Amino acid sequence: MDFAYIQTLLPSLLSGTVNTLKIFFLTLILSLPLGLPFALGAISRVWPLRFLSKIYIWVFRGTPLMLQLFFVYYGLPILAQNWGEQWAELFRWQNTTAAIVTFTLNYAAYFAEIYRAGIQSIDRGQHEAAKTLGFSRWQTMRLIILPQTIARVIPPVSNEVITLVKDTALVTAIGVGELLKAAKDANNRDVDPTAFFLAALIYLCLTFVLTLVSQWCEQRFSRHEQPIQEG
């Protein structure tokens, strides 16, 4: 192990990591809430809403993320050209922006599906109790069903979140300077794979921290389910 060499690599790898984290957090902050309207849409009584939500979820879960990334970054500006120059301008994004937009749309679809399954897993008796106490449908969802759903969806959501960390590496393909790209550049420049090992180590650290966070969340949100010893 050549520590001096590792030291020369670290600045570029760490600044790559900052970009990776930026894409990761922005995607998370945007897609976690965006999944909810699509989940509610997918179980709505209004069929156009249900139809649109299901199509959305189907398309974004059913096609490769890489394809979606290429489409948004390379394809959309060309398509927008047909609608006029101002549209083309509007959709000509920086690669980081294109990546965050694509990831947000894609992950919202996955989260929507997790939320939908979580909402539908709540016992029918909860709906009945709420209904007979006079809650409207929206009150039932907001006050009774969704709070219980949160505890149930934390494990599958955590899973997706960890996948997201690794998926951010895909944006290398449109030239975003994140962690994997920094490692690849170093490898190509120095003909030395050490940078890949270091990148792998950094990804492992990130996913490890996220695992801890998800465990903490799981405990925090299922406190009410644990019988405590009575005093």
Added chain:
Amino acid sequence: MVILKIEHVSKRFGNLDALRDVSLEVEQGEAVAIIGSSGSGKSTLLRCVNNLERVGSGKITIDGDVLVDTAGGVAQYPPEKEIRRICTKTGIVFQHFNLFPHLTCLENIMIAPVQVLRRSKENVRREALDLLDVVGLSSKAQSYPAQLSGGQKQRVAIARALAMHPQIMLFDEPTSALDPETTNEVIATIQKLVAQKTTMLIVTHDMRFARESATRVLFMDEGRILEENTPQQLFEHPQNPRLQAFLQSVRS
């Protein structure tokens, strides 16, 4: 004064006649028990009263408000909001409690009066604590349902229903999911309500409970009310052969 009036109510589930031309009146202060074998329609009748099921035809009036009436053979319900208002005049206690697991006992009792009736938290809180005292669970105010026994859960569920000040309490087999020991504490709580002249309709499999607690008992079979009488008369001098057979089978 008649609190609940059910007139000629029928309901079908596919090919099954769950309710056939059922009529029933419950006066204020009465505790009416409905007995009968599984599938006799007694729970369905209860669930029609607070709109968990819709009737096929007939008329239901709760405290003077018409929940459903029939015109031209079709059941007519008022708008959703009006149904909700009428149904909050009934409070139901379910077989499986259906407490809200993410809320403490106190919050379970407070949430509907605060969110639905828009009453002040302070008043509701004071009242909820009184109700917990009535059902003997003052010490469990801050506990979550998962930390309670079945009987304790059911008593919280009773308090939760009472907090809405219903004109009539509906009990849907309140002791069927409980073990014998905790059954007694729930029965004692319900008997306390009987003593306070709370109007109620109780579907039960517990004959002793029906006999000791109710002011009137109905026997249902295949969607019909076949017999109704005071508990003493109904249990000691059953007239209908099906009731005789039913009582025979539950005794043995």
